[in-house]
Amino acid sequence: MHVMIFGCGYSGTAIARAFAGDGVRISGTTRSAEKMDALGQAGIKAYLFDGETLDEGLIQALADVTHLVQSIAPGKADPLLRLLGEDSASLLPRLEWIGYLSTVGVYGDHKGAWIDEETPCVPVSGRSKERLEAEAGWLAMGRQRGVPAAVLRLSGIYGPGRNAFCNLEKGTARRLIKKDQVFNRIRVEDIGAATRFLSDHSLGGLYNITDNRPGPPQDVIVEAARLMGVEPPPEQAFETAELTPMARSFYGENKRVSNAKLRAAGFELSFPDYPMSLAQLWQDGRWRG
Known part of the structure; x- marks a missing residue:
């Protein structure tokens, strides 16, 4: 091969x-x-x-x-x-x-x-x-x-070196609030x-x-901050936040994406949802990459 x-x-x-x-x-x-x-x-x-x-x-x-x-x-x-x-x-x-x-x-x-x-x-x-x-x-x-x-x-996509822990450490994490917005x-x-x-x-x-658990993006930041033992950044209203055109465009799409076809084929995710995945990243210490 x-x-x-x-x-x-x-x-x-x-x-x-x-x-x-x-x-x-x-x-x-x-x-x-x-x-x-x-x-x-x-x-x-x-x-x-x-x-x-x-x-x-x-x-x-x-x-x-x-x-x-x-x-x-x-x-x-x-x-x-x-x-x-x-x-x-x-x-x-x-x-x-x-x-x-x-x-x-x-x-x-x-x-x-x-x-x-x-x-x-x-x-x-x-x-x-x-x-x-x-x-x-x-x-x-x-x-x-x-x-x-x-x-x-x-x-x-996230994982070692690219995740909410890294953003919190760098001070770039933002807790944007847009009503009913979810991402996978x-x-x-x-x-x-x-x-x-x-x-x-x-x-x-x-x-x-994709994972099994679409959810609001701000919840990921809050969970990562909880695991780190730090305060999450303050909430910001999406409508008034300063964002690049590309970042704003991501929030223009709202959907819950099913992975049922992949799982029906027999594939099992090692990291099916963000709470367990963040906990694993934090516990094994490889979150910085």
Whole structure:
């Protein structure tokens, strides 16, 4: 097995860890030469990829890739789909499985209602519309190649080094209050495990990769502060808070995302809800990363 992860950042590295084992080669791309050493230390053969060209070394590496994971944001068009074009069969002759990391943002706003993979997508932001187009492209490639292509729609990602404890320590945590607003989350280790699970079972199609417990974002801050033994930041009304346009746009979408399809396939989350996950992060001391 040779796993190639395009965009081997926070989630990509967790996916690499989930695949690591005897007989598994893991490669990953980064835009930054400075990050190549860190990937190497994690057991990942690193390649530079700028989203514009496939250099000779990367082309040679693709020749025996069996499992392709794409986690790079598409922009106006998915950079890898564009470069592979009609040549995917010659560039990836041994391909057995495709995983594409997307976002639950493609669903848009559903006024806090429960949604699943059958729910129509009404994306609000331009970036979510681009993700939806990229999803269609990867599913089409899977059909064209006759291999399973799984689209992993991720909720808000957190884990070691990226969590409410870190934000409280840095003084950047905010307790924004917007009536009836909820979000789902997903622990980064569960992203890795779910990717491995879908590939091991040769599963394709749409899957929500999300926890069991959507909830108000301010409750996560309060729970983390309780565990740390510190005072949570004061409540702020969302309507009057100073926010970047991107941060404000997240609050324009309100939904409860179901993971029933993933669980019905047999996958069990290691971190099914944020209270137990935060407690675990705090107790094992790895919350700083």
